[in-house]
Amino acid sequence: MFTPRLPIDDVLPELTDAIARDGRAVLMAPPGAGKTTRVPLALLPHVEGRIVMLEPRRLAARSAAERMAETLGERAGETVGYRIRGEAKVSKATRIEVVTEGILTRMLQSDPELTGVGAVIFDEFHERSLNADLGLALTWEVRQALREDLVLVVMSATLDADPVAKMLDAAPVIRSEGRAYPVETRWLDTPVPKTQRLEQAVADLVLKAVTEESGSALVFLPGEGEIRRVQSLLEGRVPADCAIRPLFGAMKFSDQRAAIAPATEGRKIVLATSIAETSLTIEDVRIVVDAGRARRARFDPSSGMSRLVTERVSKAEAEQRRGRAGRVAEGTCYRLWTRGEEGALHGFAPAEIETADLTSLALELALWGAREEDLAFLTPPPEGPLAEARALLISLDALDEAGRITDHGKALAAKPLHPRLAHMLQMAGAQAAELAALLSERDPLRGAGVDLTLRMRALKNPGTADRGVIERVRQEAKRLRQGLPQRNEMSLGEMAALAYPDRIGLRRPGDQPRYLLSGGKGAVMPDSDDLAGARLIVVTDTDGAARDAKIRQAVQISEGELRGLYGDQIHWSDVCDWDKREKRVVARRREMFGALVLDDRQWKDAPSEAVARGALVGLRQIGLPWSDKAKRFAARVALMGESFPDMSEAALMATLEDWLLPYLKGAKTEGALRNLDITEALRAMLDWDQMQRLDREVPGAFESPVGRKLPIDYSGEHPEVTGRLQEFFGTTVHPTVGPNRVPLKVVLTSPAHRPVQVTLDLPNFWKTSYADVRKDMRGRYPKHPWPEDPTEADPTLRAKRRGS
Structure with missing residues (x-):
């Protein structure tokens, strides 16, 4: 059935034997070995029911299904089909379903027994996506608890197989040596100057590569922005037989296909993100130019925000990219770094579970009814970000205070959106579909100001907006709107506040547009922005910085709208606190929403205990007012040993409320606190018996x-x-x-x-x-006694008698 023969074919008998014997296996095969399109077909005669294979990307899933269907002389949707977000080609006859990773999670949550599924294959597991880690953990539990007959295969190109095999109860490991053609690696002679932009350096290296070598080129860049800029720098400068083809995840499928299809004439230069590292075979490529950068999402639990960061690639990623030049013939890899710089690269990229926003994971775990420690994760989710995620879900009413999923949470989990946006959609109904789709996409109006209203207007009148993004938002909004009820009309600010209750910002006093967010973090807006004068805003996108994050998108909200949404969470708080600037206790009554102070008034009749507690805050800053008398007393107590209270500075400061609070006597200012005699308060720490012992022994x-x-x-x-x-x-x-x-x-x-x-x-x-x-x-002193033996003399303060 398989022609032409591929390297993976040599180990397929070993794989099918392992499946028949153990029902599970880990398959290691380098890029280009053919595992993606050969393994599912090889397992068909050995598996009862459907085979579900996971791919990390939509383009790879669709391409793999079409390639397998072509091998069978069929079209996608017959024996082999695919299901990706927003599109499916399957039928009753489909035996192999290639799906993106989130779809497997939905299948498991709706039918934990995976009825009708005989095997699950995790392809390209080395990419360590969050959904793949979760999917494997859930599938493994299903196999152990419900489906001993369920076949499980994990396939990878560069991942260390032993930990995966160990996690799967000593699963057999099968290795394919592959058959890559030789690839010559060429490094820079000197590092790229720090003053030179990455795009210019890449464009120069691409021109050098296509001039020195024949064949098509695959250029790896971190993101769409870099791709567009390099494309602009190359146009009109490349050889006449070279066509430039961008390739990134947000493109239309038709444009993606054009990038991976063989060149009909001449050759092509494919400018791609990491989407082209694995799974896809791009025809005719014999040159790889690697910019050495990758873009990853980093989540900061202290700010509750994610940001995309551009980092150096790992050695494993660089090797994957290099291998693309040797898929079809001998090739050459040009690296935008020196051989010496290569030693500083990390061995592997971090697993997504270590760096990503874990809100969706926390919701899926709650829906599954398990804690993270109950499941087999190759890399356990970090405690801090997972706790932050659960706190957010509680604020969205998706979890109760005990961490159990609510009916509302179940509804959110069923939507193919981040829980924030799913909550907004559930509460606001069909009117929020466009906003949910827009916030799921990249900004169509980069550099056009902060106001989210501008983006919503661009959906109707694109103007200078990115037409591709606008079209995708429209299509996604249409899909999301299906089946949603019509609810009372809400403003854009109200809908955004439903999704981001922790990012409602109140402008701080002063000329600079700095905002305190309801979650407690700070954010700053360019002072030239039209939205800079707004008192209350909802921040929908920032650069993710932990301190004073730069606001990239926001929308204004009125105080009335805020109260209408979250009136039950707005409360008065009476506060007696120490004012560092005034150096005194300040008593205020504040109306609070999260960390925001909506109203602030003087608290005229503050009780004395509250004032005293505010003074304690001041004492913690200025230190205890030790008098000589108090020092002597504390020193005496110290000599009594551990049976007496610890009166060291640290111990006393740690227990101020316990011993000093009743003795503050209305002291409100720094001067009054510094003049305070704490001796009586220290004496009160001892009972009557202790005082008697102290006076007797010390x-x-x-x-x-x-x-x-x-x-x-x-x-x-x-x-x-x-x-x-x-x-x-x-x-x-x-x-x-x-x-x-x-x-x-x-x-x-x-x-x-x-x-x-x-x-x-x-x-x-x-x-x-x-x-x-x-x-x-x-x-x-002759008048005073100086006996030869003082131990026999009587003590005296008198002088000697006259004449003695």
């Missing part, structure tokens, strides 16, 4: 042998007491404090109250250094 003063109360200074490393040397005569045991008997540092002074000795061991001082002190001091 007293505030030391009673000297003559009965004088000497204050103890606890501020240093050792507790310290100062007294006249003579009043310590007769002391044979050094004084200590605390349960651990910490020695006092005794500062002994002369009769003139000048320090003559500092000691932590009085008995040792008497034995050693005292003799030198006595020798020095008795001449200076």
Whole structure:
């Protein structure tokens, strides 16, 4: 049946044997081996029921189905058919269905047993799309729990097969060596100058490649914008026999087909995105020019926004692209980087589940009735973005507070849209179809200002808008409108607010058009934009920056419309807070919607406790007002050990509400807080028994042998007491404090109250250094006693009697 023979044919018997024996397999085959069009046909005699094969892209799905149908001498829709978004060619006779990945998820959710399906094939799994990861996890659970007979095949070109095989319970791994023609790789001699635009560098390299080599060229670029700019730079400069063909996902199928079809005369230069990396065989290509860039969606859970970023390709992606030059003959790959720069490339691109918005995934998991840890994910979804996704779904009433799906959530999951837009469509009805379709597409009016109203007007009068985008939006809106009810008329702002309740923006005070979003993030608009004066807006697109995201699309909404939509979520909040600028407690009553303050009034009769709590915020900023008295008390308590409260700065700051709140006494300003004596509050942290122990074991003063109360200074490393040397005569045991008997540092002074000795061991001082002190001091102070043995002398503060 298979002519001409392809490399994959050599391993098909091994694959069918593995399927018959184990019911599952992982197939590794390089690009061009023929796995996409040969494997489903080879499995037909060995599988009961339909074979469903997943393709990551619509063009690849349609092309694969048509190629297999052609092999059978049929047209698509007979034995082999396809189903993609907005189009299906299947019949009762169809045994092989090639579908895009989201369609499998819908099939599983509506019929978990996959009735009538005998095998599921995941093609190009190395691309690691979110839908493919989810589809494999769900299909594997179905096979384990409901359908032991369900055949499962995972096919990949560059992915490490072992982790996938392990996840599928040690599935057999079959490898096809392929039969790629030799491809010569040519690198740049020097890096592209930072001052040179990517498009200009690519255009120069393309001209060099098509001049040096024969055959058609496939040029890899990150996106449509770069494709259009390179096309403009090449037109009129390429050889006369070269036709330039763009290829990207948003094009019409007819234009995509023209790009991949063989050139009828001369040769062609296909300017493509990553859509051309795998699955598709573009005829006649013998030259690859790789710009070394890929565009990926990155989701920032801290901002709740996604943005497209242009990054360096991985080594695996570069190798995939290089292989396209050797599909039909020997070829050449030109890389827009030096050989030295290649070492800095990552081995593989990140799986989409690691970087994407996980809102749709969270909704599908809830509909399936499972948590992520219950399913076999090759890469588990990250906790932070998944938690953010579930919080959004709760705000859209798609999940309840326990994370269970609601009836509304089930309705959203059934729509082929992001849950935000599905919610808008469900609530607003048919009137929101155009807006949902528009927000699902790229901007048809780039650089035309922020206002979303301009885009909606372009649907009726395109003017300078991108006609291709406008036509796709119209067609999608027509499809979405089918079966939707007519509801009360809503403004554009109201409909957008249904989809983006967390991105309703309130203009901040000041000349710059900066907005606080209801979700708590900041966003900024160009001050020259016509919408810059709007007080309230709904932001539908930003650049995704975590801090002050740049607003690319927004629409105005009135406060009345906001209250009409979310009146039940608008509430008054009484706030006593510390104002850094005024350095005082400010008591306000605020009407809040999320993070937005819609109304702000003075709270004149704020209760004293609320004021005190506001003052605590100020204390956390300025620190505790330690007096010498308070420091001494805290130091005494510290010597009592762990059985007493921790009065360190960190511990006290962490528990301000517990011990200081009742003692603030109406202090509202920074000055009042700095003058606050916290000693009484610290004393209140001890009960009566503790206070008795403290005064007994770590007293505030030391009673000297003559009965004088000497204050103890606890501020240093050792507790310290100062007294006249003579009043310590007769002391044979050094004084200590605390349960651990910490020695006092005794500062002994002369009769003139000048320090003559500092000691932590009085008995040792008497034995050693005292003799030198006595020798020095008795001449200076002859009227005072200086006995040879101070341990036998009586303590005194008096001078010697006259004549003695």
